[in-house]
Amino acid sequence: MALTIGKQEKAKTAAGKNIGIDLGTANILVYVEGEGIITNEPSVIAFDYETNEVIATGQMAANMIGKGHHGIKIVSPLNQGVISDIDATKKLIEISLQKVENINIDISLSTLLLCCPSEVTQLERDAFMALGTKLGVKDIFIEQEVKAGAIGSGLDIFSSNGSMMIDIGGGSTDIGVLSLGDIVVSESNRIAGNYFDNEIMNHMQYVHGLLIGKKTAERIKMEIGSLREKIENPRQTYANGRDVVSGLPRKIMVNENEIRNVLATPFESIATMVLKVLQNTPAELSADIIVNGIYISGGGALIDGVDEFLHKRIGMDFYISRRPLTAVVDGTKLLLKNRGSYFVKPTD
Amino acid sequence: MSAAAMNEKLGLGIDLGTANLLVYLERKGIIFNEPSVIAFDRESGRIVAAGEDAHKMLGKVHSKISVVKPLRSGVISDMRAAKALLTYVLGKVENLTEKNLTKTTCVICCPSEVTKIERDVMIDLAAKMSITDVFIEEEIKSGALGSGVDIFKSKGVMVVDIGGGTTDVGVISFGDIVLSRTIRKAGSFMDDEIAKYVKKTQSVEIGELTSERVKMELGDLHSSAKSVTNKYAGRDMVKGIPKWVNLTTEEIQGVLVPVFDEIVKLIAAVLKDTPPELSADIFQHGILLTGGCSLLRGIEEYIGDRIQVPVHVVHNPLTCVAEGTKYLLKNRGDYLVNPLQL
Numbered sequence: 001m002a003l004t005i006g007k008q009e010k011a012k013t014a015a016g017k018n019i020g021i022d023l024g025t026a027n028i029l030v031y032v033e034g035e036g037i038i039t040n041e042p043s044v045i046a047f048d049y050e051t052n053e054v055i056a057t058g059q060m061a062a063n064m065i066g067k068g069h070h071g072i073k074i075v076s077p078l079n080q081g082v083i084s085d086i087d088a089t090k091k092l093i094e095i096s097l098q099k100v101e102n103i104n105i106d107i108s109l110s111t112l113l114l115c116c117p118s119e120v121t122q123l124e125r126d127a128f129m130a131l132g133t134k135l136g137v138k139d140i141f142i143e144q145e146v147k148a149g150a151i152g153s154g155l156d157i158f159s160s161n162g163s164m165m166i167d168i169g170g171g172s173t174d175i176g177v178l179s180l181g182d183i184v185v186s187e188s189n190r191i192a193g194n195y196f197d198n199e200i201m202n203h204m205q206y207v208h209g210l211l212i213g214k215k216t217a218e219r220i221k222m223e224i225g226s227l228r229e230k231i232e233n234p235r236q237t238y239a240n241g242r243d244v245v246s247g248l249p250r251k252i253m254v255n256e257n258e259i260r261n262v263l264a265t266p267f268e269s270i271a272t273m274v275l276k277v278l279q280n281t282p283a284e285l286s287a288d289i290i291v292n293g294i295y296i297s298g299g300g301a302l303i304d305g306v307d308e309f310l311h312k313r314i315g316m317d318f319y320i321s322r323r324p325l326t327a328v329v330d331g332t333k334l335l336l337k338n339r340g341s342y343f344v345k346p347t348d
Numbered sequence: 349m350s351a352a353a354m355n356e357k358l359g360l361g362i363d364l365g366t367a368n369l370l371v372y373l374e375r376k377g378i379i380f381n382e383p384s385v386i387a388f389d390r391e392s393g394r395i396v397a398a399g400e401d402a403h404k405m406l407g408k409v410h411s412k413i414s415v416v417k418p419l420r421s422g423v424i425s426d427m428r429a430a431k432a433l434l435t436y437v438l439g440k441v442e443n444l445t446e447k448n449l450t451k452t453t454c455v456i457c458c459p460s461e462v463t464k465i466e467r468d469v470m471i472d473l474a475a476k477m478s479i480t481d482v483f484i485e486e487e488i489k490s491g492a493l494g495s496g497v498d499i500f501k502s503k504g505v506m507v508v509d510i511g512g513g514t515t516d517v518g519v520i521s522f523g524d525i526v527l528s529r530t531i532r533k534a535g536s537f538m539d540d541e542i543a544k545y546v547k548k549t550q551s552v553e554i555g556e557l558t559s560e561r562v563k564m565e566l567g568d569l570h571s572s573a574k575s576v577t578n579k580y581a582g583r584d585m586v587k588g589i590p591k592w593v594n595l596t597t598e599e600i601q602g603v604l605v606p607v608f609d610e611i612v613k614l615i616a617a618v619l620k621d622t623p624p625e626l627s628a629d630i631f632q633h634g635i636l637l638t639g640g641c642s643l644l645r646g647i648e649e650y651i652g653d654r655i656q657v658p659v660h661v662v663h664n665p666l667t668c669v670a671e672g673t674k675y676l677l678k679n680r681g682d683y684l685v686n687p688l689q690l
Contacts, residue, residue, distance in 0.1 A: 184410040
């Protein structure tokens, strides 16, 4: 008797669920209905070179970046916001779903929502669909990240009150104006987190003659990245890498002002892009935006003074979303309820 | 309701205005009084919103919705949308089936000087709704009746209806119109003029809803209007980014005055053609002002000063046309039958 109950329970838990995935270049976040956000880790996966077995995923694999030996293949399955290695992406999602204890999700019965950057080509979009098919999901739909991000940031995009959202992620920066539950104007480019890291790496190489790894560049950005015009007490951090000339390991100190100058250039292009979107916005929505301000989400929003920087260039009010890193995946929660239809307003 | 009552003909009065749609249903009163705007889903053609909700969407929609104003300058410009809007409105009424509609008598109010074709379009619209018994009446006649004036006496009444799309001026006596004129300059024209003015002087583009708000908030025709400055948001034409503009009552008065001068000219022209006996009546009782724009501050003073005839705004400028259909339905617009005495 007890056994049958156990079986029944298992059968029940193996049912399909609503799953929302923010498949970012930098991080993968998975939301499962009734469970919350179950995964929030770097989208990196490590394989054994010979057997092609998965060695590590997420944070563990990210720690291996730039440090692996020839027996390990480390893959970032997404590049610039879109899928570049579909098999690795599939593995990554499967493992993320398996990691959760006490739930047994039958993915083929689930509804899957994938978030993608705003201006992806049809081919890139098809890759997202193909991923769903590979996972065995029949019911899959794709939504733009800005839309999910705006909902996740707590904006009421279903009213006729226009709002504007900037999502500075790892691979792409998306900007969108939303009203009545959908996107009116949107723009996307690939100047985002990874691009900033590359800029820092280049800067270290050309100015200091120091080769640093991706991870170090990212750490510098996170620790002392800033866009403030006036920095009172510049923070400092060390950068260690290999000297270009001597080939020997070297460690130098970098300060906030230096990194600010490096980051200012890519953020100028983001500001230009914001202007471009505003120029294409209908006048009535412009009027709403000047009242409501512009919201920033994504990892890039965590760079100190990003709101101040954009405010100086554009003049609107900028606000950082409350949980910039999880805004998109939080938004999937609501989008799963109405399947992204602007017509149906999902209520909590 | 008894079977006899069900078989009775149902009266339906429609004031299909450029700005607002009002529907009067016999025994129920005015069942709809909202902007004549409708929003469709582009893909499925499904109605997303109508009336007030759709009006809020003007200039704010994404590519999946199209927002349509079925009327332009007082006449139907989009038949499909007009039909959808009316169907939507009537669909909201309980116990009103298509079968009932075929038994309905319907009066549709239209501006005075519309062409035969434009009139026929209105009848077509009713026919599409499977209403066969339709007649068209002029808005000013209905408006005068609705504001409680007994037009069936041998007393001349002059009505000026400044609506959304058209301004109608007419003289009524013995239950019908003696003469009437129309210009297609009214509320929405003023909104456009305001938007143009802001564009020209400040190089800022403002939306349809905003310019309407400017008119309502700052529109004041008093010669000694209290100066008020308000802040409105729009889009900078040069830089393309949102921008605040300051507008004052004087500026808006400067924009509105030329429009009202034309209306005054129209009133003067109608007065000139009015038979002298009726002129005397009008001079004695004054001009009746109806329509949404008669809510503008100082309009009585402005027109009164220029025409030298007293001007009164009716007590229900927005709904009088629809309320007037109540009486028109009783006598089918026949001047010989005074519905006020029925």
